[in-house]
Structure formats: structure tokens, C-alpha cells
């Protein structure tokens with residue numbers, strides 16, 4: 001195991017938001033975190049990358065408490081792409097991606113060829129090489145999201161945590177971004193709302209509900225009509241498609257459609 005939580009709890013505003021969660025991700029695998037709005041996904045991701053401190057329990061990286069690692073050591077291993085991350089409007093695209101190099105550079109050191117190559121490579125991977133010098137504030141929401149992913153890649157992490165990375169992306173970029181993240185072969189924990197995308201791209205899925213872990217396992221074992229009804233309050237039909245791919249069809253009120 002690389003990254004794991006052990007009976008982790010976190011409270012805010014007098015409420016227990018993350019309620020005794022134990023999970024782990026296998027090295028070089030993609031773990032999807034799903035759950036309704038407010039179920040605690042972002043809060044858990046922040047605990048995983050030490051942006052928040054656990055109230056009890058422990059988060060470990062290679063069996064070491066992440067609280068014992070220096071900020072720099074942690075940032076060399078683990079990158080976080082936040083939901084709706086804000087960035088100073090006066091920066092260019094490459095300035096934002098450069099921020100990812102911070103953990104690799106000594107204070108006041110000049111930029112090395114290695115730094116520049118990491119930045120160029122990261123921009124290439126998200127398909128934004130031609131936007132290198134574009135002012136950040138002129139980018140579309142989807143382009144900003146991809147720049148944030150490039151910033152995380154420039155950090156050259158082994159563990160990558162992403163909070164709704166497909167937000168703001170059109171369907172082509174949702175698919176290509178998740179395919180890219182998968183191709184990276186990093187150890188990855190990703191919060192997703194789209195159950196079909198989670199099923200398509202994740203090796204395993206953890207389901208949160210009201211701060212608790214209510215199911216974990218392979219997508220086909222976890223994403224059953226019963227689980228989706230209990231956790232999301234939605235009726236679905238599951239179709240087996242070509243190549244073992246499954247499709248979750250949502251049944252809206254009054255839909256009497258029968259499975260052919």
C-alpha cells in the first residue's frame with residue numbers, strides 16, 4: 001500500500017464530517033471516490049494530502065504517518081488538484097505550471113533545464129503546449145482545469161489526488177483527461193460524480209455517504225442498482241456493453257421503459 005487512511009475522523013462546525021474512514025489504494029492503481037454532495041469526499045481528500053489535520057486516526061504514505069513527513073518531502077511524493085482551485089490572475093500558463101516545481105528547487109535557485117523540461121512535458125500531456133504564454137485569466141474553465149493538472153504533473157508525484165478533475169470539461173476532455181490520468185500509471189485517488197466515468201476508468205471504487213465509507217471494491221461489485229438507490233436515491237438499470245464495459249442508465253420518474 002502506498003497511501004492509506006486508518007479510522008480517520010475530522011469535524012467542522014460541530015459536525016463529524018469524516019467518520020472513521022479506513023481505505024487504501026494499491027500502487028499505480030486508480031481509486032475512485034464517489035458519494036452524494038456533502039458526503040465528505042473533498043474533506044477526506046484534504047486529509048489525505050495533509051491540507052487538514054485529522055482529529056483522530058492516521059493517514060499513512062508507505063506505512064509512515066504523513067504528519068511525520070516534511071512539507072517538502074510530502075510535496076515531492078504527492079500532488080493535489082483541487083476543485084475550483086484559484087490562481088493569481090496575473091500569471092501566465094507556464095507560471096502556473098512552474099509552481100509545481102517548487103518542491104524540487106532550492107530557495108533562490110535558478111531554473112534548470114530539468115525544470116523547463118518537466119513544465120513543457122506537463123503542458124504537452126494535457127494538450128496545452130501552444131498556450132504556454134497565454135495569460136491565465138483569459139483561459140476557459142476547462143483549460144484552467146487542465147493547467148492545474150499540468151501543474152500537478154510538473155511536481156512529478158508518485159501519488160496524485162484529484163477532486164472532480166472533470167469539472168468544467170466538455171465530454172471529449174472528460175474522457176481524454178481521465179484516460180491521461182490512467183495512462184500516467186500513478187497511484188491515484190480521484191473524486192468523481194459521474195458513475196459511468198468512475199466505472200469506466202477506476203480500478204476500485206469507494207463510496208461515501210454522510211462521512212462514512214459504505215462500500216468499496218471493483219466497480220462492477222460496488223455500483224449495483226441497490227447501492228445506487230440507497231446512497232443516491234436514484235433508480236438505475238445496468239447494461240453490459242461491448243468489451244465488458246457497463247453502462248448505468250438512470251431511470252427518471254414516470255419512465256416505464258423496459259430493459260430490451
Ligand SMILES: Nc1ncnc2c1ncn2[C@@H]1O[C@H](COP(=O)(O)OP(=O)(O)OP(=O)(O)O)[C@@H](O)[C@H]1O
Nearest residue numbers: 012013014017035036037038039040041042043044
Ligand atoms: N470548514 C468547514 N466548516 C463547516 N462545515 C464544513 C467545512 N468543510 C466542509 N464542511 C461540510 O462538510 C460536508 C462535507 O463537505 P465536502 O466538501 O467534503 O463534501 P463533498 O462530498 O466533497 O461534496 P460535493 O460533492 O458537493 O463537492 C458538507 O456538508 C460541508 O458543508
